[in-house]
Amino acid sequence: xxKHQYQTEIGQLLHLMTHSLYSNREIFLRELVSNxxxxxxxxxxxxxxxxxxxxxxxxxxxxxxxxxxxxxxxISDNGIGMNEEDLIQNLGTIAKSGTKAFIEQLTGDSKKDxxxxxxxxxxxxxxxxxxxxxDVISKKAGDEKAWKFSSDGTGEYEINPVVKDEHGTxxxxxxxxxxxxxxDSFRVKEVVKKYSDHIAYPIFLHYEEEERVGEGDEAKTExxxxxxxxxxxKALWTLPKSELKKEDYIEFYSTLWHDSQEPLSYxxxxxxxxxxxxxxxxIPNTAPADIFRADFQAxxxxxxxxxxxxDEEKELxxxxxxxxxxxxxxxxxxxxVSREILQENRILANIRQSSVKKILNAIKxxxxxxxxxxxxxxxKLIKEGIFTDHVNKETLLEIVRYKSSKVEGLxxxxxxxxxxxxxEGETKKEIFYIIGDDENLLRxxxxxxxxxxxxxxxxxxxxxxxxxxxxxxxxxxKEWKLVDIATVEAPEVENEEELKELNESFSxxxxxxxxxxxxxxxxxxxxxxxSQSPSCVVPDSxxxxxxxxxxxxxxxxxxxxxxxxxxxxxxxxxxxxxxELKDDNTFKESVWVLLDSAKLAEGLEVKxxxxxxxxxxxxxxxxL
Ligand code: ADP
Ligand code: MG
Numbered sequence: 001x002x003k004h005q006y007q008t009e010i011g012q013l014l015h016l017m018t019h020s021l022y023s024n025r026e027i028f029l030r031e032l033v034s035n036x037x038x039x040x041x042x043x044x045x046x047x048x049x050x051x052x053x054x055x056x057x058x059x060x061x062x063x064x065x066x067x068x069x070x071x072x073x074x075i076s077d078n079g080i081g082m083n084e085e086d087l088i089q090n091l092g093t094i095a096k097s098g099t100k101a102f103i104e105q106l107t108g109d110s111k112k113d114x115x116x117x118x119x120x121x122x123x124x125x126x127x128x129x130x131x132x133x134x135d136v137i138s139k140k141a142g143d144e145k146a147w148k149f150s151s152d153g154t155g156e157y158e159i160n161p162v163v164k165d166e167h168g169t170x171x172x173x174x175x176x177x178x179x180x181x182x183x184d185s186f187r188v189k190e191v192v193k194k195y196s197d198h199i200a201y202p203i204f205l206h207y208e209e210e211e212r213v214g215e216g217d218e219a220k221t222e223x224x225x226x227x228x229x230x231x232x233x234k235a236l237w238t239l240p241k242s243e244l245k246k247e248d249y250i251e252f253y254s255t256l257w258h259d260s261q262e263p264l265s266y267x268x269x270x271x272x273x274x275x276x277x278x279x280x281x282x283i284p285n286t287a288p289a290d291i292f293r294a295d296f297q298a299x300x301x302x303x304x305x306x307x308x309x310x311d312e313e314k315e316l317x318x319x320x321x322x323x324x325x326x327x328x329x330x331x332x333x334x335x336x337v338s339r340e341i342l343q344e345n346r347i348l349a350n351i352r353q354s355s356v357k358k359i360l361n362a363i364k365x366x367x368x369x370x371x372x373x374x375x376x377x378x379x380k381l382i383k384e385g386i387f388t389d390h391v392n393k394e395t396l397l398e399i400v401r402y403k404s405s406k407v408e409g410l411x412x413x414x415x416x417x418x419x420x421x422x423x424e425g426e427t428k429k430e431i432f433y434i435i436g437d438d439e440n441l442l443r444x445x446x447x448x449x450x451x452x453x454x455x456x457x458x459x460x461x462x463x464x465x466x467x468x469x470x471x472x473x474x475x476x477x478k479e480w481k482l483v484d485i486a487t488v489e490a491p492e493v494e495n496e497e498e499l500k501e502l503n504e505s506f507s508x509x510x511x512x513x514x515x516x517x518x519x520x521x522x523x524x525x526x527x528x529x530x531s532q533s534p535s536c537v538v539p540d541s542x543x544x545x546x547x548x549x550x551x552x553x554x555x556x557x558x559x560x561x562x563x564x565x566x567x568x569x570x571x572x573x574x575x576x577x578x579x580e581l582k583d584d585n586t587f588k589e590s591v592w593v594l595l596d597s598a599k600l601a602e603g604l605e606v607k608x609x610x611x612x613x614x615x616x617x618x619x620x621x622x623x624l
Pocket of ligand 1: 031035036038039077079080081082090091123124125168169
C-alpha cells in the first residue's frame with residue numbers, strides 16, 4: 001500500500017467539496033465526462049501521429065454504469081489513461097493557474113464559495129460532492145502496468161498496482177446517501193443531455209430496470225439489463241448553423257469553458273474555398289480570471305479535421321484577444337503539426353487574420369448594454385491591440401473608449417470628433433488628451449483650465465501604465481491628430497503681442513524667480529492658460545529627449561526626466577502680491593511653494609517634502 005498526502009491547496013478544495021451544500025452537484029458528471037473526452041482526444045492524436053500506436057483499435061466510447069445494489073456509479077473511457085506518476089501529478093497536485101486562482105479567491109463563506117464553484121471548472125475534485133469513496137483505475141496507452149488511486153476526499157490518497165486489460169480510465173464512485181438521485185437513469189440521462197450532448201464521442205448508459213413480462217396470470221416482474229447511447233455525439237461546430245439554436249451554443253460554451261454566465265456574443269463560421277476551416281468563437285461576459293497573469297490559459301482549441309490537436313497554443317489569435325474562447329478546426333493543416341510549425345504556419349496566419357476581423361466586427365455589433373459590459377471588462381486589452389495590431393488599428397480605435405472632460409461616462413474617439421467638429425469656427429483636426437493615474441487629479445489639473453475656458457474637450461486618460469505607451473503611438477485617427485496637452489501651448493493664447501507684453505512687464509519678477517529656482521526649472525514664463533491656479537509646470541517639449549521618451553517606455557526602461565518650465569498666472573492674487581512683496585525671505589519661500597504645488601498638481605514628485613510642508617505652514621501662519 002502506498003499512501004500519499006494531498007497538496008495543501010487540494011486539501012482546502014476537498015474540504016469545501018465534501019462540506020459543500022452546493023445545489024448544483026450534478027456538474028460532477030459534466031466534469032468527469034469532459035475529462036474522458038479529453039483523454040480520448042489525446043489517444044486519438046497519438047494514434048494518428050505516432051507509429052507505435054498506429055495499429056491500436058479505435059472504438060472511442062464513454063460508459064456510465066449505474067449499480068443500484070452497490071450504490072455506485074462508474075464512468076469509464078478507453079482514452080489515453082494515466083500511469084502512477086500521472087495520477088500523482090494530475091489528481092494529487094494542482095498545477096494549473098486557473099484552479100490556483102480559484103482557491104485563492106475562496107473566502108470560507110460557503111455561500112460565496114459555492115457561487116465561485118459554479119464559475120470555475122474544478123474538474124475531477126467535484127466528484128467529492130457526491131462521493132464517499134472514489135477509485136480511479138487507469139492504464140496508460142502503451143504501458144503494461146495499471147494503477148488504482150483511492151481517496152475518500154480527506155487529506156490522504158492511496159495508489160496501488162492493479163490489473164486492467166484495455167488502456168483508459170475507470171472512475172468508480174461510491175455515492176453518498178444524499179446523492180442517490182444519480183442512481184436514477186432518467187436523472188443521469190437528463191444531466192448528460194444538458195451538459196454533454198455535443199461531446200464528440202458517444203456516451204452509453206448501462207442500467208437495470210424492472211419490466212413486466214408475459215401476460216395475464218403469467219405476467220411477472222423481471223430485472224432487465226439496458227444499454228443505450230444518451231448523447232448526440234457530434235462536435236457542435238460541425239453541424240450546420242441552421243440546425244443549431246442559441247441554447248445549443250451556450251450549453252456547449254459552458255461545458256467546454258466552465259462558465260455559467262451567458263457569453264456576450266458567439267460567432268460560428270464555416271469557410272470554404274482555397275482554405276477550408278470552421279471557427280466558433282465566444283466573447284465571455286466576464287474576463288477570465290487569469291487574463292492579466294503571465295501564465296494565463298489559452299482560450300482557443302485547435303482541431304484538424306475534427307481531431308483535437310492542442311488547447312495550449314496561446315497565439316492562435318493575437319494575444320490581445322486572449323479573452324476569446326473558441327475552436328478552430330482546419331481541413332488543411334497536417335495532423336502532426338508541431339508547436340514550432342504552428343507559430344509560423346501560413347494557413348494558421350490566414351485563419352488568424354480573418355478570425356480577428358470577424359471577432360472585432362462582432363464586438364462592434366454588440367448592443368448598447370453588452371457593449372458597455374464589454375468595455376468594462378476588456379478596454380485595456382483593446383488598447384493593447386491598438387499598440388500591437390497595426391492591421392486592425394483603425395477598427396480598434398473605433399471600439400476603444402475614454403473618459404472625457406466634458407461628459408460623464410466613456411466616449412469614443414468618433415464622439416469626440418463629432419462634438420469638436422460641431423464647435424464653431426473649429427478647423428483644426430486635433431484630439432486633445434491628458435494622461436495620469438489619478439482621475440481626480442487629472443480633472444483638476446491646471447493644464448486643463450485653459451481648455452475648459454476655451455470650451456475644448458480633453459480626453460482624460462487615467463490608465464497611465466497603458467495609456468502612456470499606447471496613446472502617443474496612435475498618432476492619427478481618421479486624419480485627426482492626437483495631442484497631449486502637456487506637450488503643447490495652451491489654446492487661445494490671446495495673442496502673441498499680449499503675451500510678449502505681459503512677459504516684459506513681469507520680466508523683473510521672472511528673473512527673480514529664476515534666480516531662486518536655479519537649475520530646478522529650465523525656464524519661467526507668464527501664461528494665460530490658467531484661471532484658478534497661480535502656477536503650473538509643463539515638460540519642455542522642445543528638449544531633444546522629448547521625442548525619445550516613448551521609445552524608452554517601450555523598451556521598459558526608466559524614461560529620462562524632461563526639464564520643466566514653470567508658468568505663472570498674472571491674473572492670480574498670489575502672483576500679483578509677489579510682484580509687490582518686499583520681504584526677501586517670504587518671497588523665496590513662496591516661490592518654492594509655487595513650484596512644488598504645481599508639481600503636486602501634476603502628480604510629480606516633490607524633492608524635499610519636509611521642506612515643502614514647513615514652508616506652507618510658515619506662509620500660512622504669516623497670513624493668519
Ligand atoms: P482539467 O480537466 O481541467 O485538466 P481535472 O481536475 O478535471 O482538470 O483533471 C485533472 C487532470 O487529470 C486532467 O488534466 C488529466 O490529465 C487527468 N485526468 C482526469 N481524468 C482523466 C481521464 N479520464 N483519463 C485520463 N486523464 C484524466
Ligand atoms: Mg477536467
